[in-house]
Amino acid sequence: NQPRSLEGKTVLITAGPTYEAIDPVRFIGNHSSGKMGFSLAEEASKRGAKVILISGPSSQATDDKNIELHKVTSAKEMLNKVFEFYDRVDIGIASAAVADYAPKEVAKEKIKKNDDSLTIELVKNPDILKTMGEKKTHQFLVGFALETQNEEENAKGKLEKKNLDMIVLNSLRDEGAGFKNDTNKIKIFTKTGKKEFDLKSKDEVARDILDFVEAQLLK
Ligand code: PMT
Numbered sequence: 001n002q003p004r005s006l007e008g009k010t011v012l013i014t015a016g017p018t019y020e021a022i023d024p025v026r027f028i029g030n031h032s033s034g035k036m037g038f039s040l041a042e043e044a045s046k047r048g049a050k051v052i053l054i055s056g057p058s059s060q061a062t063d064d065k066n067i068e069l070h071k072v073t074s075a076k077e078m079l080n081k082v083f084e085f086y087d088r089v090d091i092g093i094a095s096a097a098v099a100d101y102a103p104k105e106v107a108k109e110k111i112k113k114n115d116d117s118l119t120i121e122l123v124k125n126p127d128i129l130k131t132m133g134e135k136k137t138h139q140f141l142v143g144f145a146l147e148t149q150n151e152e153e154n155a156k157g158k159l160e161k162k163n164l165d166m167i168v169l170n171s172l173r174d175e176g177a178g179f180k181n182d183t184n185k186i187k188i189f190t191k192t193g194k195k196e197f198d199l200k201s202k203d204e205v206a207r208d209i210l211d212f213v214e215a216q217l218l219k
Pocket residue numbers: 014015016017031032033034035036037075094095096097098099100125126127128129130142143144145146147158170178179180181
């Protein structure tokens with residue numbers, strides 16, 4: 001962990017959930033708190049990087065002046081914000097839990113409780129990280145994989161399919177890992193390697209991830 005070891009680098013991090021509106025009062029979301037992404041942003045900033053943090057709705061806050069925080073709501077807004085900066089980014093880290101589907105239509109008025117069942121048609125959202133992978137020129141790309149089964153296979157599949165340099169796997173089967181907790185337990189995969197870490201605080205996990213990124217960049 002070199003002091004100011006990311007000086008001169010621009011690091012873009014996505015964090016938190018996305019909310020996909022159903023009507024003016026309801027949305028489809030998930031349990032992401034944004035903690036993992038904010039820890040990564042603060043650690044990258046400590047190392048001297050210029051940090052662009054693009055976060056979905058989250059109660060996390062930072063007073064770090066080196067972190068440029070952009071708040072978004074939906075996956076489409078997150079995608080657009082990422083691509084305002086992408087050309088200038090050296091390292092991209094996608095820790096956001098982006099909704100894979102969104103309601104096809106957003107009702108203009110609050111949906112009334114009438115029938116016994118209600119069907120909402122969902123359509124696929126853009127895959128932000130996959131698009132980053134497709135448009136990669138010089139960027140070093142780090143994805144996350146949040147899994148509940150076939151963890152390693154799924155993570156390696158995402159590494160390949162999204163054209164990533166490394167992927168951080170967290171499994172909801174590991175106690176204290178994933179959403180909301182202040183802790184996480186990760187495994188990192190590259191095309192050729194694998195490293196497993198113990199359960200740690202998200203600040204420590206952020207340090208491990210950035211140490212790993214830096215070691216890869218020096219290769
Ligand atoms: O926010 P916390 O409460 O601290 O929790 C942290 C976390 C569990 C959310 C985080 O560690 C994590 O695992 N983030 C990724 C969650 C996720 O959506 O994983 P995924 O396996 O579905 O997606 C794979 C990768 O593609 C992720 O890097 C994701 O950001 C990205 N993705 C997915 C779908 C999509 N439409 N666009 C994307 O960019």
